[in-house]
Amino acid sequence: QRPRNFPPGPPPVPIFGNVLQLSMKNPMAGLDKLSGEYGEVYSLFLGWRPAVVLHGLQAVREALVTKSVDFAGRPQGMMINHVTEDKGLIMGNYGAVWKEHRRFALTTMKNFGLGKRSMEERILEETDHVCTRLGENAGKSLDPVTLVHSAASNIICSVLFGHRYDYQDPVLSFVINSFKENAQIANGPWAAVYDTFPLLRRLPLPFRRVFDNYRALKKHTVEIVEQHKHTRAPGEPRDVVDCYLDEMDKRGPEGCVLEEERLVMLLLDLHFAGTDTSSNSILTALLYLATHTHIQAQCQTEIDGVLGGKERVSFEDRHRMPYVMATIHETQRLANIAPLGVFHATIRPTKLMGYDIPEGTLVITNLTSVLFESSQWERPNDFNPAHFLNDDGQFVKPEAFLVFSAGPRVCLGELLARMELFLILVTLLQRFHFLWPEDAGNPDLSPVFGGIQSPKPYRVSVRLRGNQGA
Numbered sequence: 100q101r102p103r104n105f106p107p108g109p110p111p112v113p114i115f116g117n118v119l120q121l122s123m124k125n126p127m128a129g130l131d132k133l134s135g136e137y138g139e140v141y142s143l144f145l146g147w148r149p150a151v152v153l154h155g156l157q158a159v160r161e162a163l164v165t166k167s168v169d170f171a172g173r174p175q176g177m178m179i180n181h182v183t184e185d186k187g188l189i190m191g192n193y194g195a196v197w198k199e200h201r202r203f204a205l206t207t208m209k210n211f212g213l214g215k216r217s218m219e220e221r222i223l224e225e226t227d228h229v230c231t232r233l234g235e236n237a238g239k240s241l242d243p244v245t246l247v248h249s250a251a252s253n254i255i256c257s258v259l260f261g262h263r264y265d266y267q268d269p270v271l272s273f274v275i276n277s278f279k280e281n282a283q284i285a286n287g288p289w290a291a292v293y294d295t296f297p298l299l300r301r302l303p304l305p306f307r308r309v310f311d312n313y314r315a316l317k318k319h320t321v322e323i324v325e326q327h328k329h330t331r332a333p334g335e336p337r338d339v340v341d342c343y344l345d346e347m348d349k350r351g352p353e354g355c356v357l358e359e360e361r362l363v364m365l366l367l368d369l370h371f372a373g374t375d376t377s378s379n380s381i382l383t384a385l386l387y388l389a390t391h392t393h394i395q396a397q398c399q400t401e402i403d404g405v406l407g408g409k410e411r412v413s414f415e416d417r418h419r420m421p422y423v424m425a426t427i428h429e430t431q432r433l434a435n436i437a438p439l440g441v442f443h444a445t446i447r448p449t450k451l452m453g454y455d456i457p458e459g460t461l462v463i464t465n466l467t468s469v470l471f472e473s474s475q476w477e478r479p480n481d482f483n484p485a486h487f488l489n490d491d492g493q494f495v496k497p498e499a500f501l502v503f504s505a506g507p508r509v510c511l512g513e514l515l516a517r518m519e520l521f522l523i524l525v526t527l528l529q530r531f532h533f534l535w536p537e538d539a540g541n542p543d544l545s546p547v548f549g550g551i552q553s554p555k556p557y558r559v560s561v562r563l564r565g566n567q568g569a
């Protein structure tokens with residue numbers, strides 16, 4: 100039964116609620132249809148659990164920005180909470196522990212605590228490795244997936260642990276594959292079974308794999324923290340682990356919410372959140388650039404003009420590259436990396452667009468509905484960098500650009516992700532042409548649906564640029 104004045108929605112069936120009415124493979128069309136029937140704020144039952152779905156900028160903004168704290172919680176008691184032993188940051192509920200860890204991670208990643216090597220340097224160092232590998236493949240075509248995932252994982256590893264892995268290192272593929280498999284299961288039907296039927300949770304069903312993967316990843320991360328404890332020089336941090344240990348020393352044990360177990364979970368969360376998101380954004384950008392060579396050429400003209408003979412781009416250069424910035428943002432809009440964001444929950448009874456929403460209600464922010472909203476974007480389904488340019492050709496960011504969401508839970512890695520996308524893509528375009536292989540047939544630009552979306556597998560031809568960006 101829906102509570103009084105709760106948002107309307109389709110009638111649920113016993114036990115399953117409304118889950119059988121949506122395609123597990125891709126519920127997006129079904130969610131659009133429901134919004135057409137019930138409006139911008141409607142409700143569903145995921146098994147026994149009521150959920151409110153927000154469709155379009157107005158509803159999402161009212162919840163995440165206007166009523167920000169009311170909607171800043173996370174649902175509890177779901178598979179992902181149990182996997183992370185209720186100690187992670189991403190699924191951590193709104194409260195002192197989440198706040199302290201979020202503040203710590205944000206400040207550290209804004210470069211205050213990362214010691215001598217800035218985030219920018221770490222990204223550019225990894226980009227050099229990517230260029231070497233692409234250079235070896237110049238004149239050929241390659242599937243860029245493994246290379247780009249490895250690079251993104253290495254960048255976040257460098258920030259978290261001060262270490263990158265060789266592209267052949269089995270540890271790198273172990274980490275990437277474990278996170279990938281966990282994301283797939285956590286967003287698929289087996290997670291829904293786990294969340295809906297508590298009695299089945301102890302059975303050896305495929306969701307157990309998520310717990311096994313996580314245990315292995317945790318063991319690996321604990322070892323890294325142990326090594327840091329032996330090699331660190333207090334007060335001279337090399338990375339996030341050192342910064343956290345320094346902060347624990349500073350605060351002392353009394354009343355401190357920072358503890359080693361939580362450090363491990365924080366590292367796992369940041370590693371997970373920072374790998375597939377950035378890599379799939381870069382892969383989508385390369386796909387669009389290879390299939391729209393006139394836009395690629397316009398980016399290269401701007402890059403060459405701004406950088407001249409300068410060998411390395413810096414993040415500051417973005418202010419002089421409005422067309423490149425517009426192109427990157429447009430590929431991010433189309434990549435639509437987190438199509439339904441990360442689930443929120445209300446932390447107290449509240450109101451939204453006239454409806455009453457009780458405390459603890461699961462809230463789904465349909466970010467896709469905002470990124471493709473026809474009243475917000477001139478040509479929502481096209482690749483059109485002009486969405487991010489004003490009449491004077493300056494870069495502008497429309498309010499509906501919510502790829503990182505908004506409000507107190509806005510993506511914590513936004514700065515790192517924006518730096519990665521800009522520095523990597525500009526460097527690659529400075530040095531290479533990317534072309535759609537002649538024998539590859541027509542490109543399919545539609546993404547593979549998932550909690551984190553990815554482009555369909557593709558190959559791209561790589562050519563060295565004649566002028567090397569000079």
Ligand code: HEM
Nearest residue numbers: 189372373376377380436437441503504508510511512516
């Ligand atoms: C292009 C790349 C990325 C995209 C599109 C993206 C998108 C998002 C989105 C939509 C959310 C959910 C916000 C909400 O709950 O409303 C989120 C949360 C989060 N992201 Fe990202 N993200 C990206 C990269 C990263 C990176 C590189 C990191 C790691 C450093 C990261 C760390 C996080 C964390 C920790 C949260 C949870 C924040 C919280 O609950 O307080 N993300 N991200």
